[in-house]
Amino acid sequence: MMMKNAIALCVVALAGTMAAQEPVSISLPASNASVHRSTTFSDQNCSGFINKDRIASKDMIGGGVDTPDTVRFNAGDFVFIMGENLKTGDKLSVIRELRDPNRYEAYKGQYHMIKSVGLPYADLGHVVILGHQNNSYIGKVEFSCDAILPGDQLVPMMDRAQVSYQIPTQFDRFPAPNKELGAHIVMAKDFDFFIGNGQKVYLNVGSKDGVKVGDYFRVTRDFSANLSSEVDALSYKSPIGDDTQRVQPVEDVGHHIPAFGHPQIKIKDFPRIALGELVVLNVTPTSSTAMVTFALQDMHAGDAAEKISGPNSSAGEPK
Numbered sequence: 001m002m003m004k005n006a007i008a009l010c011v012v013a014l015a016g017t018m019a020a021q022e023p024v025s026i027s028l029p030a031s032n033a034s035v036h037r038s039t040t041f042s043d044q045n046c047s048g049f050i051n052k053d054r055i056a057s058k059d060m061i062g063g064g065v066d067t068p069d070t071v072r073f074n075a076g077d078f079v080f081i082m083g084e085n086l087k088t089g090d091k092l093s094v095i096r097e098l099r100d101p102n103r104y105e106a107y108k109g110q111y112h113m114i115k116s117v118g119l120p121y122a123d124l125g126h127v128v129i130l131g132h133q134n135n136s137y138i139g140k141v142e143f144s145c146d147a148i149l150p151g152d153q154l155v156p157m158m159d160r161a162q163v164s165y166q167i168p169t170q171f172d173r174f175p176a177p178n179k180e181l182g183a184h185i186v187m188a189k190d191f192d193f194f195i196g197n198g199q200k201v202y203l204n205v206g207s208k209d210g211v212k213v214g215d216y217f218r219v220t221r222d223f224s225a226n227l228s229s230e231v232d233a234l235s236y237k238s239p240i241g242d243d244t245q246r247v248q249p250v251e252d253v254g255h256h257i258p259a260f261g262h263p264q265i266k267i268k269d270f271p272r273i274a275l276g277e278l279v280v281l282n283v284t285p286t287s288s289t290a291m292v293t294f295a296l297q298d299m300h301a302g303d304a305a306e307k308i309s310g311p312n313s314s315a316g317e318p319k
Contacts, residue, residue: 024174035167036311039281043291044160045093045123046145047200048189050287052118054097059083059154061094062136072147079127081137081154086129091142092154094124106193107302113186117204117287120187124148126157158282163214165279165293166311173296174271175218181209181307183217186287188301195292195299201278203288203305211288215280216310219292221303222272240265275299279310 062082064073073079086092098120105111114120125144129137141148189200205211241248249263276295280288292299 024172037165037167037293039163039165039279039291041143042145043198043200044162044281045126045143045158047281047289047291048098048120048122048202049282049284049289050114050118050120050186050202051284052286054119055095055121055153055155057153057155059086059092061148061150061152061154063150067150071150073141073149074144074147075125075141077141077148078130079139079141079148081127081129081139082135083137083154086132086137088129088131090129091157092127092129092139093156093158094127094141094144094148094152094154096122096124096149096152098122100191102191104191106187106191106300110187110302113184113204117186117202118284120202122146122189123158124152127154160282161213163279163281163291164311165216165291167294168277171274171294171296172218173274175220175274177272178218178306178308181205181211183288183305183307185219185299185301185303185305193301195295195301197276197292197295199292200281201290201292201299201301203278203280203290204286206286206288207283208285211280211283211307213280213282214310214312215288216308216313217278217280217290217305218308219275219278219299219303219305220272221275221300223267223270275303277308277310278305279312 060082061073062080064070064077064079067080122145124146125148126142127139127148128142129139131138183203183205185195185201186204187202188195189202192199195201203211203217239248240251247262249265252264252266253268275297276299277293278290279293280290282289
């Protein structure tokens with residue numbers, strides 16, 4: 001009898017474990033009906049990137065027609081370029097190596113994680129070479145993402161293909177873990193912290209990890225993420241019960257002294273939640289630039305991401 005009871009308990013425990021791994025899909029409103037869309041020219045060419053090594057370019061913006069009164073140049077403006085070995089008709093991409101002047105970490109360890117991936121760069125626009133006089137080249141800004149400044153670098157034109165994506169009608173809100181390829185959002189474009197639809201983010205996986213343009217990632221977060229934030233962690237120190245409860249529960253975050261006699265809510269046992277999806281726009285060996293195609297709630301720099309199948313996937317890729 002004792003053996004039968006032990007077996008029964010094992011079966012019940014196993015069933016509970018299996019149930020804990022079951023994904024929970026939700027249906028989205030009809031307004032979010034599955035629609036195939038494509039990225040815009042700006043999505044592709046203004047997204048920025050992280051490069052493992054510093055980009056060494058001797059070609060840079062020197063000024064323009066109204067220098068020194070004007071130092072910000074946009075589409076249609078003539079610019080003077082300091083460089084060498086350029087030819088009339090050459091088309092160049094304008095980029096800028098970035099630094100965060102606020103020195104604010106969106107999550108603990110962000111600077112270290114970004115440094116391990118590479119150096120962040122902004123895409124600023126495209127310039128075409130019109131001619132050469134004295135020791136400078138004359139160029140015209142054909143397209144601009146943001147104001148182009150003296151000192152911004154020029155590199156050979158970056159050719160980025162348009163990417164298709166799909167808005168889902170079903171979304172796994174509490175998906176089972178996908179162990180195929182995990183990543184993190186190391187930072188967002190413009191050093192944003194809160195991230196929503198259409199915004200660009202940078203992942204710490206790239207072509208050396210098998211990531212390709214058009215790949216899909218699902219963004220997830222577990223409740224331990226709040227503990228690493230000094231601000232969000234304060235909520236766990238606040239009472240969660242009500243005066244009408246005879247015995248109020250307490251949240252166990254793993255490092256507090258247990259409150260004996262009170263029901264313990266173990267935060268670590270909560271399921272992780274899925275926040276939305278990303279599509280990869282371009283890749284370097286160590287990083288990927290991706291766009292948020294669907295967000296059920298705001299994402300944060302530091303959130304986890306995992307590769308999933310999408311409309312651009314080949315058969316046999318992870319789901």
